[in-house]
Amino acid sequence: MHSRIDRRRLLGGMLAGTAALALPRSGRAQDQTILLSIGSPGGNKTPLAVARPIGGASESAEFYEVVRRDLELSGWFRMIEEAAHIEPGGTGVKPGEFAFEDWDVPGAVGLGKIVLQPDGKGLRAEAWVYDVGGRRKLGAKAFTADASAWRSLAHKVAGEIVLRITGRPAPFASRFACAGSFSGNKEIYVVDFDGYGLTRITKNGSINLAPTWDPTGTRLAFTSYAAGNPDLYVADLSGGRITRLSARTGINSGAAWSPLGDRIALTMAPNGDPDVYTIDAKNGAVSTRVTKAAGIDSSPCWSPDGSKVAFVSERGGGAQIYVASADGSGARRVTFQGGHNVDPSWSPKGDRLAFVSRDGVFDVFTVRLDGTGLTRLTQGQGDNEDPSWSPDGEYVAFSSTRSGSSHIWMSTADGTHQVQLTTGKGGYTNPSWSPALTW
Amino acid sequence: MASIAVQGRKKERITWEVPASVALHVLLALLIFLAQCGSCAGEPPLVNPDNVMRVSAVALPKQTGRLPDKPSRTPDNPVAAKEAPPEPVAEAPKGQADAAKPVPNASDMSLQKDEPRKGTTKDRTDAREALLNSARREALVKDPNAPLGDTDRPRTSPDGVSIDEAIFGPGGDGINDPELARWKVQAEEALRANWTPLPATVAGHPDYVVYLVVPVGPDGKLGKPQVYKGTGDSGFDRSAIMAVMKTGRVPPPPEKWRGSTTKGVVMEFPAGAKR
Structure with a gap:
């Protein structure tokens, strides 16, 4: 960044060099040199x-x-x-x-x-x-x-x-995993960034929800009622095989892969009280019980370095976003405005959380980890839910009913540019943005 | 008047005035004595003490020199001032005005000339004020919210850089004219909307700044831009020139500044940071 003193000297030089440029020397008001500073071109396409x-x-x-x-x-x-x-x-x-x-x-x-x-x-x-x-x-x-x-x-x-x-990478080579209700049931699909290339992953005629990508972009974890209970499944996209990873009594939902891909955080309620746990991604064994507070704790997501977990908790009354260490210690509240804040998604840059807040309808917001810098991305345009960051942290994808049925939309991180990605009759929910893919 | 007669050699002689004076003094002393004896005997005082205002002697406040004036009461209602406008003062011809001024005499001039310059109360106050102001400026540089005193606030940068660096103030050129400031904002906005440098250049070289000199006509029409100081990146410099050419016209500059804008306005295009 240029210094102001340099600018002053430069303007002084301009004043001194008036002969060459036919610029006036300072003197009467009408003869003073006027400086227009155009400022940053940010926002111009x-x-x-x-x-x-x-x-x-x-x-x-x-x-x-x-x-x-x-x-x-x-x-x-x-x-x-x-x-x-x-x-x-x-x-x-x-x-x-x-x-x-x-x-x-x-x-x-x-x-x-x-x-x-x-x-x-x-x-x-x-x-x-x-x-x-x-x-x-x-x-x-x-x-x-x-x-x-x-x-x-x-x-x-x-x-x-x-x-x-x-000078920045684009997310065009990425894909979305989502739940789609195109066939009467809710199945898991994968679709290209631009809404083309829709590929069905599940075909069990049941309800399948909340898919999330592993860090390599080759596996999807999702919750399915195929066996009657909301159990956690993993689909291997390279081998085409789907395995049930967690089928504990009660819910097994809201899965999020750790950055190393070795653990999955999810919500389980083996004793009736939903809490956040981490399990081994290979065999489903419980690694850690992250939350122990009374009331519902759910919807975990990992920080990019894997040291922390954000989740939704009702320990303070309404549903609010909290952040804790991955072992559950040091939990602190992040959201304070609104009475129902859910679905946190941690930015790949590590500095912000995207989440959904209900103020009559559902809207997407982002906030810094210390609770400051609350930024609204959507307003007055249907229900906007399930935010998911692009691999480079420049965009947030979400499902929105603003055009009628539910589609996948994308917004720049500051909310200034929003576009609909999927087309057709709609029914796309729970979008999960893949990492940069090589396939 | 009786006098001491001197005949032949000096001889003092007592005249009749001396015994008369003695007698008068004795009579006066007697009268005072009688009056005091009367009050002691329970007669009412001449002045009722209940009606006497008691006054305590207090030290007068010291002269505070040039400390900032702070309003101590609600200002007068401006409406009242409107109702009774001051009489317009007829401007006297130069000669009469000069004649009305008191002409300093020689003694006044000599006093001013011979008055000691150091050690007076006024000078001590000035020195103290200068010291205080210096401390205030330092405090402002460290803390923009520090008490202002009579510090020249507009000359102090809001982001805490030194006063020397903030010499141009918010306007950038040290010109404080609200009308001009408004025009500058409008013109800058118009130019900014048409400035589209390559984002990779902006992101990679946030220190880039190109300065153009552009004549602005009385109707706001932008003349041919000249690069005063470029960046060496022809694409970036060209983007600034293209911004001027695409903009074409800005709002007409304030009338009193048109002489200056017609000769040339300096335009600064800093890369800064985008998105």
Whole structure:
């Protein structure tokens, strides 16, 4: 950050250098130099142009639409309409093969150029990213995939454009696990970031709820009534096998994987009083009883370093969010406003908790761990529940009924940019955002 | 008047005035004695003590020099002042005004000249006040909520940097004109809305600042920007120029500042931190 003293000297220098710049010396009011400080450009979306892919692949048109939609969903950009592009179609993507001036005209600050071409039985995509104002290449990268995985390839290309222009990774290659009521029952599904590629995980005709990803993105824990009792199951996505991990009397729900993936925190009530426990992720043996207070304790989630657990407790009267060490010691209350605060989700950055508060309807908030900095993400737009952070901590996903039926929505962490991710007739609940995936 | 006659050699002679004076003194003493004897005999006093106001002697407050004035009572109702506006003072011609001033005489001037400069009460108060103000400024730098005293608050940075660094104050250029300040806010907002530097540059180089000099016409039209100090990153510098060109026009500057804005306004574009 520049220092103010430097600015003062600079302005002094400007005053001294008035002869060259025809600037007035200070004297009468009308002759004083006026300084406008434009401030941080935060909040302005970057004008971005992405040219249609060259290379001749048959999937080019759909591929291009997926890339554009990803970039729009990110909230970083103001996409320049294709109609405003003056560069002829098919122009090259490498430096020297096109003119930056062609992209000045539509006002592009960033430029993405794509090559998509057949590569044996698969596809090869290249992403070339440029700084139009600086007349320089920001980066280029190539990806290959099976032809059937062209959507994943498009997400990779879009992510590369975001990374080069913003300096931050994009969550396009991640997925959501959710409970979906599309077939009359509630089953567990996995869906791509942009709402496509819906894949059913369970097919037991029962009620299946609250899926959560393990840190590797290859297993899902969820609660199912398939055996009559709300038991905890784990689905191995790589092997396609589902095993029951905890079937203790009473509830076995609200599972959350530890950051190392070796333990699962969940709510159980073996003696009738729901409390938070941790169990071994391999055999389901109880590791720790985290809460022992009278009243309901539920909905645990882990801190990113695994040292703490946040949970909901009614020990103070209404449902409020508490944080304690993973062994249950040092519990302290985090939320104080509102009488019903539930569903905590710990930011991957470790600094905030997202949660749901009921004030007539359900809305999503975030708060610092010391209880300060309460930020409302949703208001007056249906019920908004089940917050889940993106792997990079830049976004919060949640289920919302604002468009009628329940869909997965995404908001930037400050709530300024909110978009609907899933489409169709709806029925998506309990979204859980995966870690960055390689599959 | 009787006098002592001197004839031949010096000789003092007692005249009739001496016995007369003695007799008068004796008569006066007798009268006083008789009056005192009368009051002792239970006659009513001349003044009823119940009606006497008792006055205690107290030390006068010391002169406090230039300590800040604090309101000790509710200010006068401004409406009353409206009802009785002060008589407009007719401005006297220069010569008459000068004539009305008291002309200092030579003795006044010599007094001012010869008055000792050190050690007076006023100087001691000034020195004390200067010391106090210095301490207050130091306290303000450490704690923005410290008691203000008569410290020049606008010159003190709200974020606790030194006063020297905060010399420009909130306006940035030391100009304190509310009308100008309002225009600056509007113009800055218009320019900020059109400033879209590359986010990666902003995130990677939060220390980048580009300064432009831009003439602003009386109607608010922005002239051709000149880079006064760039960053060396042509893309970032260009983003500031593009912001000016895209904005095109800002609200018309205040009339009394148009002479200055037409010659050129300095625009500062700091990268800062985005999102």
